[in-house]
Amino acid sequence: MSVALAAARLHGPHIDWGGLSPILALLGGAVVVLLVGLAPRREVRRLVASGLALVAFAAALGCTIWQWDASKSIVSGALRVDDLALAVNLILVSAGAATVLLSWRARASGEAGHGEFYALVLTSTAGMSVLVAAQNTVSLFLGIELLSIPLYVLCATELHRSPSLESGLKYLVIGSVGSATLLYGLAMIYGATGSTDFDAIASAIASGGLASDPLLLTGIALVVVGLAFKSSVAPFHQWTPDVYEGAPTPITTFMAVATKAAALGIFLRFFDVALVSAQVSWAPALAALATISIVVGNVGALGQSSLKRLLAYSAVAQAGYLLAGVVVSTRAGARATVFYLAVYLLMNLAAFAVVVARERETGLGDDIAAVEGLGASRPWLAWPMTIAMLSLAGIPATAGFVGKLFLIQASADGGYTWLGVVIVVGSMVSLAYYLRVVAAMWMRPGPSLGATEAASPYPAIAGGSPEADPDAIGTSTPAAPPAGDGGPGAGAREGFQPEVVGLALAAGAATVFFGIVPSPLVDLARAAGNSLLGLF
Amino acid sequence: MPLSILIWLPAAAALLGALAPRRGSYPLTGWFAFAGSVGALGITIGEIAGFDPGHSGLTHVTDQLWIAGLGIHYKLGLDGLNLFLVALTAVVSALAIGAANRRRWERPRLFFLYLGLAESAVLGALMAQDLILFVAFFDLMLIPFYFLTGQWGEENRVAATTKLVIYTLVGSLLMLAAAIATGVLVSTNTAHPLSFALSDLQNAGGIGAGAGLSAGSQEWIFLLFAAAFLVKMPAFPLHGWMPDGYRAMPLEALAIFSGVLSKVGAYGFLRIVLPLFPQASVHFQTLMLVIALASILYGSVMAFTQTNTRLILGYSSVAQLGFITLGIFALQPQGAQGAVLQMVNHGLVTLALFLIVGLLAARAAGSVDLRDMGGLALRAPVLSAIFLIVALATLAMPGSSNFVGEFLILLGVFRSKLAIAIVAFTGVVLASVYMLRTLIRAMHNRLGTRAESREIALADALALVPSTLVILGLSFYPQLVLHRSERSTAAAIAAARATAQPSQTARAPLAGASAPQPARTSTLGAGATHSGATR
């Protein structure tokens, strides 16, 4: 027998390079960027590493578009390339590219080393791509870990700022708990159905009448908890405000937008493909989670004075809205979720880009005071932020309105009208804090001119702010610019930042554009929704 | 002429103005915005002149699929119901924007951009023939006022504007949920594809017959819609935002807000609630009448006790919109027609009154308080005369168009609920009490300590006199409105009437844009005089 085996000519497996191309572009980019990070000159490292990272993201974007309308399983059925994966991929890759732009002048990328920083961003994005394409519990877990581990590191990349380190550690601990819970749940599902493949799980549940099997239900519950940790769904959201606040703001942006998209992508695929026949069992639980998330997120955001914490709680609430599309498990629901994810990318990019810009301009950190009077002093930053806030609140003529429309329609259509009403009530509560930001920008006098030039007029805030004493740490770091006049916050100053302002403006303009002409995004989302073949 | 041009002209002109170069140190934005709204006014006058009173159903329909997946249409149309409200919007906006050009604003480009946007959004809400499109415009028209109040308002502006927006958006978000539920339920119940076009909702499901929506669904949906509209008006228990908002808003913006935006709520009842949810409308008729009555009494009494002229006008609006609601929910053709006429009347007098308040404040050292005024008529006979005319119109002096409106409303209520009509009459009396008190304390009595009597300037008169002339013109010829709105208002309440009085179903067929209306349920035709109308 061994002779026969030796004589047999083994063939290498068929590899669908096209289907893998987005992931390969990202990972290849990560390898190259890592090596470029070793270049001896700092300027070379900074410019070439970020430039190559952008090229890698552009290549991944191109490959994703090239593969559009594909519908195939690759890597022996571990991954599925269909419009859902590709649509979410578009969102992920755009978020990654935006993160590169935002990080270009960030202290984090300098302190951690440009090569490492961008390579981690690329790797994490690749993990997300794997995750949304996963149709096997093993590749699901692989994707989750590949996206999480770089993020733990990225959170802690402002090496000389303790809140950043704290957030990295916190995220590591909580994220590991989430991963462990998820893995445990996946194991139980495997135990109940005897398969790791999504389609096989679905048919096992349907044919074996397992929908009320305790082992399976326990497994599902643990998976829900694990994924809820990752997508910061309340009550598993406690890490979110702390981590968002502590992490470097470009990374916060990346986490808010890309992680959420990837987690919701796998929510859709896992629940609407693998577990679709057990929908009666998990849908009420998910609906309850969505409701809790909407309530907790919106109420939690009310009292926040830090913009990043505010956006973190807002992200919790938005995760609740997004879950509504998963709960109903219809094509309309999947479409609504994907549409809202795309919209969510635009709104949050606009908002976070402004936060990034103001952090570097004012030295007030991410406190809401940093945007006071922005309408008069920097209208080109105030407009994107205003649009983002109005869109997050769901005001007409912004894409957020259309997104909410889709979600509410999907809820009502899927028999969860009350969830639609909860979304609406959540939006009402959210008005209070989104409008507070808008009011701060347009209706309050800005900090006096001296504030942006020298010492901050807000001693209480500056004292408690992480930016309080950056030149003490700035001098010890290679990348931080040399402290100018030595005043507090001087090290954080930046002048004109065209790439950040440009990103904010582009995202804001797109938010309005898709609010008035939503059809391109609708087509994208519909294709994604229709690729879930088991749904109606 | 496509209605889109009419809708977007003011916003486009204001945007152009915001981008235009400045002349000297002050940009020309204001005049661009003014030109835009005058253009809109011109188009509207053309529409009124060319409107065929015998035509029923929509004209100038624009219908495009806006969001394909949800069956949401960008559908606009003009009929007798919204024609005069569109005209009112155009008149009020043009004059208010013109008047606003008299002042020098901080950041004028933004100010006039918001005014232009506001006018466009209101026009859109009035002409929208799709449920979601209506909700979108309804929400959108609030946003400019949020910024107008918050940035250019008086003291406490930020708190006031936040309150205003939260109150009204809470209402309209609930309405959004209700609107989506309507579309989804109708499409589920009738197996028609999802569509939010009003005509589809009415025809496809045969809602009038109660096939599209069960009575239970209609009721909760009705309540959500009613909440949104009553907040916007505002009506008595939901008016909490009004005092702060009216105190803080810049006067020119307030003229548009009070004159036009509040009418969109009442219009929503006629355009959407009565045709789509007739059973619920009948079910809640008494509740709505009681709310309207409470608004009339509460508004009148509060207007009498205030000394801040902005608040007097605010509470008088509460009372007047109570009358309008009363007329609508009388579910009688006369009542609905009176409501439409009264909406136009009230919008016109509100504009004039707020412009006058601005002039009075300029003569009373910037104060809008009655106690700081007094004796202002001394050297200002023209201003005084204009104020008198407007005040008499407001208190519905016989001979004024407001009298016709209130008379028709009360006639309608008499036919359906006698007791309520009798109580409502006291509102008419109270209106004359608070209006005359305001007139006398501002213009006559002893000259206020810091006040100074000055005649109206020519430029101010350019804004004020046209609005007064329109009021006078309408008083002489209210049939202009009554003729053209007759068929459409009858159609609007037909479904609800059919539900209320099944025996009349044969005579008043169900509402439907496509079905021609042979019904002559109203006898208010060419022969009606403005002293009243009888069957």
Added chain:
Amino acid sequence: MLRSYLPALVFLLLGGVVGLAFALLNHRLGPHRRVAHKQDPYECGLPSEVRRGFRFGISFYLVAMLFILFDIEVIFLYPVAVRVRAFGAFALYETIVFIVLLAVAFVYVWRRGALEWR
């Protein structure tokens, strides 16, 4: 079904009993002499000079970890080497890619100074 676990249970019990029996017997029957060297970890060789509070340098862990990583990754090369003729060119390409990746990691580690003993 549980019956098939019975031998395992018996085995566990037997193991415990025998082990315990020997320990007890030793304690009972064996001689007891108390000498200081008896308390040492090892009864032969030099006394340990390392104190309890001693910590290994961080570089030790780093190098150890890198060693394990590279070591284990190289293990993957053996099966391919054995069967490379059967797999043909595909395996060769795969191996080359694999080695390139390892080389990148090595260059990175080297250039970042992780191999320098500090």
